Amino acid sequence: MSFSNLTRRGVIKTGAVAGAGLALPTYLSAAAHSGFTNAPTGDTVTLGFNVPQSGPYADEGADELRAFELAVEHLNGQGDGGMLSTFSSKALEGNGIMGKKVQFVTGDTQTKSDAARASAQSMIQKDGAIMISGGSSSGVAVAVQGLCQEAGVIFMAGLTHSNDTTGKDKKANGFRHFFNAYMSAAALAPVLKNLYGDDRKVYSLTADYTWGWTQQESIQAATEAMGWETINDVRTPLAATDFSSYIAPVLNSGADILVLNHYGGNMVNSLTNAVQFGLREKQVNGKNFEIVVPLYSELMARGAGKNIAGIVGSQNWDWKLENEKGDRYKGTNAFVKSFGEKYGFPPSQAAQTCYAQTLLYADAVARAKSFNPCAVVEALEGYEFDGLGNGPTLYRAGDHQCFKDVVVVRGKENPENEFDLVEIVEVTPAEQVTYPIDHPMFAGGELGDCNPGA
Amino acid sequence: MDAILLQLLNGLDKGSAYALIALGLTLIFGTLGVVNFAHGALFMIGAFCAVTLSKIFTLSHKATEPSGTDFLGNPKFDDVLYVKDWFGETVGAWLLDWSVPLAILFAIPIMLAIGFVMERGLIKHFYKRPHADQILVTFGLAIVLQEVIKYFYGANPIPTAAPEAFRGSFDFGILLGFDPNAIIYPYWRLIYFAFSALIIGGVFAFLQFTTFGMVVRAGMADRETVGLLGINIDKRFTIMFGIAAAVAGLAGVMYAPINSPNYHMGMDFLVLSFVVVVVGGMGSLPGAVLAGFLLGILESFASMNEVKDILPGIDQIIIYVVAIIILLTRPRGLMGRKGVMEE
Numbered sequence: 001m002s003f004s005n006l007t008r009r010g011v012i013k014t015g016a017v018a019g020a021g022l023a024l025p026t027y028l029s030a031a032a033h034s035g036f037t038n039a040p041t042g043d044t045v046t047l048g049f050n051v052p053q054s055g056p057y058a059d060e061g062a063d064e065l066r067a068f069e070l071a072v073e074h075l076n077g078q079g080d081g082g083m084l085s086t087f088s089s090k091a092l093e094g095n096g097i098m099g100k101k102v103q104f105v106t107g108d109t110q111t112k113s114d115a116a117r118a119s120a121q122s123m124i125q126k127d128g129a130i131m132i133s134g135g136s137s138s139g140v141a142v143a144v145q146g147l148c149q150e151a152g153v154i155f156m157a158g159l160t161h162s163n164d165t166t167g168k169d170k171k172a173n174g175f176r177h178f179f180n181a182y183m184s185a186a187a188l189a190p191v192l193k194n195l196y197g198d199d200r201k202v203y204s205l206t207a208d209y210t211w212g213w214t215q216q217e218s219i220q221a222a223t224e225a226m227g228w229e230t231i232n233d234v235r236t237p238l239a240a241t242d243f244s245s246y247i248a249p250v251l252n253s254g255a256d257i258l259v260l261n262h263y264g265g266n267m268v269n270s271l272t273n274a275v276q277f278g279l280r281e282k283q284v285n286g287k288n289f290e291i292v293v294p295l296y297s298e299l300m301a302r303g304a305g306k307n308i309a310g311i312v313g314s315q316n317w318d319w320k321l322e323n324e325k326g327d328r329y330k331g332t333n334a335f336v337k338s339f340g341e342k343y344g345f346p347p348s349q350a351a352q353t354c355y356a357q358t359l360l361y362a363d364a365v366a367r368a369k370s371f372n373p374c375a376v377v378e379a380l381e382g383y384e385f386d387g388l389g390n391g392p393t394l395y396r397a398g399d400h401q402c403f404k405d406v407v408v409v410r411g412k413e414n415p416e417n418e419f420d421l422v423e424i425v426e427v428t429p430a431e432q433v434t435y436p437i438d439h440p441m442f443a444g445g446e447l448g449d450c451n452p453g454a
Numbered sequence: 455m456d457a458i459l460l461q462l463l464n465g466l467d468k469g470s471a472y473a474l475i476a477l478g479l480t481l482i483f484g485t486l487g488v489v490n491f492a493h494g495a496l497f498m499i500g501a502f503c504a505v506t507l508s509k510i511f512t513l514s515h516k517a518t519e520p521s522g523t524d525f526l527g528n529p530k531f532d533d534v535l536y537v538k539d540w541f542g543e544t545v546g547a548w549l550l551d552w553s554v555p556l557a558i559l560f561a562i563p564i565m566l567a568i569g570f571v572m573e574r575g576l577i578k579h580f581y582k583r584p585h586a587d588q589i590l591v592t593f594g595l596a597i598v599l600q601e602v603i604k605y606f607y608g609a610n611p612i613p614t615a616a617p618e619a620f621r622g623s624f625d626f627g628i629l630l631g632f633d634p635n636a637i638i639y640p641y642w643r644l645i646y647f648a649f650s651a652l653i654i655g656g657v658f659a660f661l662q663f664t665t666f667g668m669v670v671r672a673g674m675a676d677r678e679t680v681g682l683l684g685i686n687i688d689k690r691f692t693i694m695f696g697i698a699a700a701v702a703g704l705a706g707v708m709y710a711p712i713n714s715p716n717y718h719m720g721m722d723f724l725v726l727s728f729v730v731v732v733v734g735g736m737g738s739l740p741g742a743v744l745a746g747f748l749l750g751i752l753e754s755f756a757s758m759n760e761v762k763d764i765l766p767g768i769d770q771i772i773i774y775v776v777a778i779i780i781l782l783t784r785p786r787g788l789m790g791r792k793g794v795m796e797e
Contacts, residue, residue, distance in 0.1 A: 054609075055609070056609055056716065056718060057609065058609035059608050059609045059610040234759065234762075237769070239722070241713060241719065242712070242713060244464045244467065244754075245461060245464050245468075245758075245769070248457070248460040248464055249457060249460075249758065249759055251635070251638065252456055268611045268613075269611075269713045272613075272712075272713060276621075276640040276643070276712070277623060277639075277640060278622065278623035278635075278638050278640070281622075282635060299610050302610060302613075303610050303613060303714050304714070305615065305714070306613070307613070319525070336525065336526070337526060340525060341526065346525050419525070420525075
């Protein structure tokens with residue numbers, strides 16, 4: 001009777017402990033799948049598109065939203081597929097993301113950091129968005145990127161051009177496809193030297209906020225390196241509407257170049273005022289006076305009307321790239337065709353970057369075979385791709401910035417229609433605009449670790 | 455010296471816009487006792503009258519024969535303007551070029567009508583309510599008008615050019631013995647200044663030298679007594695509201711070529727114009743005009759690099775600093791009367 005102490009109660013206890021022990025690995029592995037914010041449980045996955053739907057950038061936001069809708073359509077296997085057919089990765093099959101149908105919610109950033117954070121938070125908490133994208137301001141991008149890092153969702157930035165977004169304010173959960181102020185300056189400098197020579201005196205007007213400061217710092221460093229001299233930089237209030245008081249001193253300053261580090265309505269007004277004061281017809285130091293706008297969008301060109309003619313600037317992408325510069329920019333025509341047939345006009349650079357960001361996120365999930373933000377971060381870091389309209393592109397692991405060619409443009413003298421306002425002067429190869437990760441203009445801040453959230 | 459003269463011209467130009475808006479605000483406050491926060495929206499609607507007329511002149515139909523291919527490779531049919539169809543190439547082109555000055559004629563009836571509808575439909579119900587209620591309702595109205603414009607015209611600024619003949623600049627440098635190109639000033643801004651002076655003079659002459667104006671001035675001084683004399687002062691004040699709306703609208707029409715109109719431009723001017731009215735003295739028409747020019751000139755001088763080197767950021771606060779100083783030394787403003795807004 002050596003086993004006489006084996007009781008019924010003992011067997012049940014042992015069985016329960018053994019059962020729990022056996023079940024433990026299954027429980028832990030289940031936790032690995034759902035242990036992140038807004039893990040999709042049903043047969044759908046929700047993306048959050050946070051764009052300016054009111055305020056001065058509402059038109060830009062509307063174009064971003066069109067691109068997002070088109071991207072979702074293509075991901076779900078509807079329409080003509082757009083850039084899915086040209087994208088170098090073939091992980092996306094037109095059946096949603098990992099078989100889950102893509103649905104989306106939208107928020108209104110109002111181009112205000114607090115409003116943008118509130119709408120992103122609502123989309124994450126109430127609507128279960130697993131990724132946030134969009135926006136057309138660096139202030140908003142930095143704010144929303146920080147929120148997404150805390151909440152444990154991925155942020156695929158829209159139109160944000162400040163060096164800080166992937167510089168001192170970079171975050172592990174945030175990724176930027178759009179180019180930045182340093183890249184604009186690096187691409188523009190050789191073209192400006194070629195067009196206007198290496199002995200020029202610059203007077204600049206700079207919007208007094210993060211983007212303006214980094215844009216000014218970048219363009220000053222790049223132009224001074226090729227021999228230009230900056231004789232004055234004047235900070236202008238963001239709320240300014242009439243720039244005549246700031247333009248008037250330029251007339252007798254001895255400068256022969258005016259750089260306008262302004263964006264949106266600021267740029268439309270300052271450029272209009274500069275042209276009204278006859279700066280384009282002026283001769284200084286025996287040279288024609290020139291105006292440079294380092295970054296401008298198609299919408300800003302439309303707002304400036306005829307004043308944009310002859311003005312040199314830079315863009316992330318242009319809808320004519322593939323036709324004018326060849327196959328290197330494949331994907332451009334496929335996207336323009338999809339977008340143009342659906343909406344009746346060509347897409348803006350804001351639309352292209354938002355479309356590309358949505359596809360890149362979906363592709364990263366498909367390649368990682370997981371919606372877990374940390375898996376997505378791993379799939380995007382150091383990822384090299386092609387076929388999304390910008391030529392071969394790298395998502396650098398160290399700062400989550402895309403490195404690709406930069407388009408230098410000039411306002412057309414005789415545009416054929418309101419969507420054909422700029423001509424491509426040159427496309428600067430990615431190598432010329434690449435900078436080391438510890439470049440002083442991007443110093444400070446840590447990428448940190450990815451946050452999968454709850 | 456040349457820089458000072460340039461900023462003086464700038465100040466007069468800015469001041470003329472402030473003065474025109476402040477004049478309309480004061481007309482409404484002086485006659486009806488209403489603080490009208492929708493006045494900036496009337497300025498904006500005026501600018502959009504210029505945009506609308508230019509859009510009417512660019513209404514077009516498609517050509518019957520394709521002229522090439524569009525961005526998708528489909529046949530492209532050029533737009534043919536109706537004005538050129540109807541009036542011929544030369545007159546059509548002239549109408550298009552002169553759309554902003556012509557918009558003055560287009561805007562007057564529209565602004566008068568908007569003024570009447572605003573006053574009869576909404577604002578008259580708030581005459582006896584506190585000023586805070588009037589501010590809230592007119593501010594709400596401004597937001598509604600702004601959103602309506604955005605719905606139809608979008609949020610992006612819409613370029614509206616001055617006639618070709620006025621697109622250059624006038625060289626004051628040669629005139630005043632300076633180097634050529636030392637003091638140049640855009641023609642259209644000079645025209646804006648002259649136009650403002652004309653409108654301001656016209657409003658004062660209307661109030662000073664017509665029977666209607668005399669009755670209105672009497673009503674402004676003592677509404678009750680004028681009413682007891684059997685004069686329907688309310689009707690006249692409604693007409694004055696329409697005139698004030700037209701003044702704001704005309705200021706907006708002529709401003710359209712200076713900065714591309716957008717739905718938000720009224721708000722940008724409104725706050726400054728209220729400061730102008732308060733500095734000038736609530737209810738004082740000459741005060742509004744004087745303060746408009748004074749603050750415009752001070753703002754321009756504060757933007758000079760020499761001034762900003764000594765006082766960084768002064769350009770952003772100068773108007774408010776001056777307003778504080780004036781209100782501390784003259785609490786009723788430069789030309790304010792006793793008893794206004796003091797009940």
